[in-house]
Amino acid sequence: MNYTTILGLTIGVLIVLAALAFTGTPVSVWLQPEALLIVLGGSMTACMVHYSFTELRQTVGAVKTAMTGVHHSPKELANIVGDAATFIRARGALAAQPLLSAVHDPLLQKGLQMIVDGQPLRDIEHKLGLEIEGQLAQRMKYSKILEFAGGVAPTMGIIGAIVGLIQVSGLLNNPAQMGQGIAGAFSATLYGVGLSNLILLPLSGRLRQLAQQQWHSDCMAVEGLISIAQQDHPTLTREKLEAYLAHLHCQHPAEPSAQPSSQPSSQSRSQPLGTLPLPAVARKKARPISLRAVKRDAAAHLQATDPGDAIDALLGDAAQPGNYSPSELF
Structure with a gap:
């Protein structure tokens, strides 16, 4: 269970509630069911229009896993592969x-x-390469869905505030009720901004971070499995895994290395990596895509605006031939 995520969300909400309580304003002023309905209902319907029900359901499951699921650390995965x-x-x-x-x-x-x-070996590398590529795109999509919802919620809050102000305009002859109505109208803005910045956007960032960390771990696991498949000595396999771990400790998980070396290295792996197939629209070019290029370019596009665009750009860049140093495999 990820106690940091749960604790952060809980403390953030409690701080806002405590600040509202210290103002001495009656709870009825802040608690506006109409505003809450506009913010929550509007955000949900916008997500339903933009994404399918299956994608939304999977995103809810991904959030639950991020907060309560068990995640293997890279060190644990390295030990499992080494023992195998x-x-x-x-x-x-x-x-x-x-x-x-x-x-x-x-x-x-x-x-x-x-x-x-x-x-x-070629088939193993081919299938596992496609596997980690697809999983990366899927996990990044969950993050983008929450990011989209986080962008919609404040706008729904503004809509709720405008609706409230329109209602208040009919109370111009009663200043006392008009002041209370204005306060209630702006409660919708509070709901929208709070929902976005306290819950949705932090969860989106958490899912993105987990996707990047899992991608690094998957690359390490694939490297170890390929080493086993080509019958490397277990000591050599463990050394490769330790090189991955050392690289991960020196690098922030949100910024995976993505830049190719300016000078090709003379070192190479003991056996060439396999190739990944291009999508149907690009098969007329029919150039092989090495797994090392997939690893390099997937990191470069982790910050892309849309996961689908990231994979399209990944495949397009990886199709260019070139030499890569062993450090870029990590």
């Missing part, structure tokens, strides 16, 4: 079948199953 490498080296790939039930990470489980099945 040692086990498979000692007993063979077929003997690792019982090991799959003890692995709870879906990507690791899928990769180990492919190794046990004896699939070619």
Whole structure:
């Protein structure tokens, strides 16, 4: 369970409520059901128009997972992959079948199953590359949905305030009621801004951060699985994983490295990476996309405006041939 996220949301709401209580204003002035209906109902309907019900339901599940789910740290994943490498080296790939039930990470489980099945290295790399690419786009979409809702909520608050002021305009002959009506009208603005900046936008940022962290962990896991599939020594596999961990500790998770080296490195991995297929609209160009290019360019487009645009740009940039240094694999 992520206590920091839950605690932050709770304290933020309590601070605002405490500040309102200290003003001595009656609760009836701040509690306006009509304004709350406009803000919540308007924000929800705007999201329903912009996104499908399935996407909204999945976003709710992603928020729940972000707050209460169990997330493996990169160190834990590295230990699991390292132990699997040692086990498979000692007993063979077929003997690792019982090991799959003890692995709870879906990507690791899928990769180990492919190794046990004896699939070619190129196919393993191909499928796992598509897997992490699709998961990144999906997780970033959840963040964008909350970001969209966070942008709509203040506007709904302004609409609620305008509706309230229109109602107040009929009370010009009664200054006492007009003042109370104006205060109630601006409650809608408070609801909209508070909902956006205290709940929706922080949760959007949290989902984005988790997506970036999970992407780094997935890249590390794929690198370890490829090392196992090409029958590297477990010590070499662990060294690759430790290199990933060292890189993650030195780099802020919200800013993954994305810039290619200006000079190609003479070092290369022991076996070339496989290729990923281009989408149908780009198959006429039919250039191979290396997984290392996918890793590099996915980081470059994590901050893109739209997850779909990020993947389109990712595929377009990754299609350009070039050499990459081993540091860019991380």
